[in-house]
Amino acid sequence: MEIEARTQGDMLVVRVRQDRIDAAAAIQFKDRMREATQVGQGRVLLDLSQVAFLDSSGLGAVVAVRKSLGPDRPLELAGLTPTVEKVFRLTRMDSIFTIHPAVQDGLRNAG
Amino acid sequence: MGCAMPADQGGGAAFCLALPATAEGVRAALRQALTSPPLRRQSPAFRGAAELVLAEAMNNIVEHAYAGQPGRIELRMQPHAGGLAFLVTDWGRPMPGGALPPGNPPVLSAEADLPEGGFGWHLIRRLASGLDYRRIADRNVLRFDLLA
Numbered sequence: 336m337e338i339e340a341r342t343q344g345d346m347l348v349v350r351v352r353q354d355r356i357d358a359a360a361a362i363q364f365k366d367r368m369r370e371a372t373q374v375g376q377g378r379v380l381l382d383l384s385q386v387a388f389l390d391s392s393g394l395g396a397v398v399a400v401r402k403s404l405g406p407d408r409p410l411e412l413a414g415l416t417p418t419v420e421k422v423f424r425l426t427r428m429d430s431i432f433t434i435h436p437a438v439q440d441g442l443r444n445a446g
Numbered sequence: 447m448g449c450a451m452p453a454d455q456g457g458g459a460a461f462c463l464a465l466p467a468t469a470e471g472v473r474a475a476l477r478q479a480l481t482s483p484p485l486r487r488q489s490p491a492f493r494g495a496a497e498l499v500l501a502e503a504m505n506n507i508v509e510h511a512y513a514g515q516p517g518r519i520e521l522r523m524q525p526h527a528g529g530l531a532f533l534v535t536d537w538g539r540p541m542p543g544g545a546l547p548p549g550n551p552p553v554l555s556a557e558a559d560l561p562e563g564g565f566g567w568h569l570i571r572r573l574a575s576g577l578d579y580r581r582i583a584d585r586n587v588l589r590f591d592l593l594a
Contacts, residue, residue, distance in 0.1 A: 355473070357469070357472075357473055357501060358469040358472065358473075358501070358505045358508070358509075359469035359470050359472070359473050388494075388497060388498075388501075390498065390501040390502060390505065390566075391502055391505075391563065391565035391566045391569060392505060392563075394565055395561075395562035395563045395565070396562075398560050398561070398562045399562050401560070402557070402558065402560060402562075406557060417490065417491065417494060418494035418495075418497065418498060421494065421495075421498070422498065422565075422569065425568070425569055425572050425573075426551065426552070426565045426568065426569070427551065427554055428554070430554065431554055431557075431560065
């Protein structure tokens with residue numbers, strides 16, 4: 336799994352460069368995210384615009400990353416494609432995560 | 447891996463696929479199912495729902511019915527007037543209690559206790575209709591519909 340991280344102000348923007356976060360990719364996703372979030376201390380914005388499919392294992396992995404970052408470093412999401420958005424809505428995880436339509440929207444409040 | 451069951455019951459355009467019960471096997475089977483005739487021409491929303499329900503149903507078989515042991519899954523799809531009928535068969539352990547899990551939505555409590563699993567059957571029940579599970583001899587047979 337390829338992910339790409341860049342800092343923007345005090346925010347870390349992480350883009351998943353793979354079209355699915357599924358049961359076969361969930362552990363790798365968590366490992367890559369752990370590596371990518373070693374830098375920085377501010378918010379983390381996860382760009383999911385290239386992810387067409389996420390199953391409940393992928394959702395669990397995203398939740399695990401959020402919990403491991405802790406309350407002082409919130410994980411926010413951007414660019415949810417339709418099926419990914421459906422998973423967050425049906426599980427009501429859309430009430431837990433701050434979800435931006437696109438990365439640019441999430442960057443607006445970056446310091 | 448061949449598909450042992452008859453693929454067509456006369457309705458045309460049926461689909462039958464056998465796959466190894468692994469996460470990678472499920473991923474490859476989904477790719478094949480989504481690009482095959484019964485699903486290929488459906489709307490993006492229908493295909494998204496089908497991919498999600500099938501992924502959850504088959505991942506559950508990999509993780510629970512076979513629990514990491516080697517195994518085989520068979521997936522059949524059959525178009526009907528209202529949408530598509532799906533049949534997923536495995537030869538693993540039966541469902542606990544012989545019935546499908548209730549699929550209650552996980553409780554989203556305090557941040558530190560957010561659930562990292564338990565969403566699968568909730569998603570299946572929200573998206574599929576006519577869910578029917580049977581233990582027949584040494585097989586688990588799950589049937590459901592997705593309505594167009």
